[in-house]
Amino acid sequence: MTNSNYGTTPPNYTSNPNFDEIFHVIEKRDIVPPVLTVTSPVNDALYTAEKPTLSYTITDDNFKSAWYSIDDGKTKIALNKDGSLPLDLPNGDYTMMIQTEDHFRLTDTKSISFSVNILYVPTVTTEAVTDISETSASAGGNITSDGGADITARGLCWSTNETPTISDNFTNDGTGTGSFTTVMTSLEPNTKYYYRAYATNSVGTGYGPILSFTTQTSDINDLIGNHLLIYPNPADDCVSITLDQEYIADCIVEIYDSSGRLTRSNHFSEGTKLEIDLSGLPAGTYNMIIYKNNKLFSRKIIVY
CATH class of the missing domain: 2.60.40.3080 (Immunoglobulin-like)
Structure with missing residues (x-):
């Protein structure tokens, strides 16, 4: 039968298509699978100075999605095609999965194991002063966290300046966390002093809030x-x-x-x-x- 519009016999759409020819055409297309490159975290790395970042690039002209997980894929956090983001992770051991997928359902997956053990200066509070005399006063502090490293010194520091440090007058009242009390001595009568608790570990010295008092007058x-x-x-x-x-x-x-x-x-x-x-x-x-x-x-x- 001739179609008057085309002058030819129309295609027989009811006949079976030649799938071999169709797949042959598809196979000739230049389909490149995605390539995921992760520069951070580094596999088997131990992070002690600062928390790691997730830094990565994805090479894919047909990019569809990406995600990462630190709990075996139970929770997947979506990612952009390229990026760098901080990982706010507590100290511990981690295995991170990162995956990208394109529109042809081709994927690239990376698995990276690393550990986080960040050390900090100690966390300290300062206690109110008691038993003020002309030349001495009692006070204390509480070391609530050692920062991940052993406390090697703790005590009070004081000065007539508003920001006392261990470069000024100080006591040394042992080691470890917890509360302590001590006595500031050799003070001047009728003088305002500023003081605070401190604690030192291998990272440095942490200080509590600054408090003040005035010694008794001798007159x-x-x-x-x-x-x-x-x-x-x-x-x-x-x-x-x-x-x-x-x-x-x-x-x-x-x-x-x-x-x-x-x-x-x-x-x-x-x-x-x-x-x-x-x-x-x-x-x-x-x-x-x-x-x-x-x-x-x-x-x-x-x-x-």
Whole structure:
């Protein structure tokens, strides 16, 4: 039968195609399988300084997909055709599978074994200071992690500078992790110090947070004098004493006449203000004594 449009006999689509000829044509196409190249991690490598990266290239004109897995393919993480990405892996031994596939379902797979054992400086906390005196103070710290290497030294360091290090004053309080307490000595009275705990391993020295304290003064006039208000002075029947809250604990106030006879004795019990009744005292000059921590502060008052 002749087709009027073509003037020829149309193809017989019902007849079986020649598959041998079709496959012959396909075989002649230049189909190149994908090539996966992994430059990192390195097989059998041990990473101790920093965590490895996954760096790779894929040579494939028909690229379809790629993935990697560190759990035998149970969890596959998709990859771009080429790339480099950090591997945030805890210390341990790993076998990584990396695979690429093209549109012809041709694949290239690499299996790489490596280990991660990153060492860090120790992790340290600093404890609050206690038992402050004029020349010493007690404090401590806690070594919560050794960083993967043995602790060879630990203790406190301190300075009048705001960032103390072991180049300044320091104690050496043994080895290992855990808590410790120690005493900072040879301090100056009425001086602000900064301190922190430290610990050292083969990587370096780790420090805790910086804290501060001020040593006790050797002169109670320095301790109380700038924080005390006595009024009125001269006074008639009553005198008021105001002292900052931080100083009132264990403060005793006594008033002596010119002959050294005790005329009044009071202590701060509540609040920061103390009123002392002067009624009945003869006019004259009196000596007010404030006792704190077995030291005394004196001030003259006049009664009229």
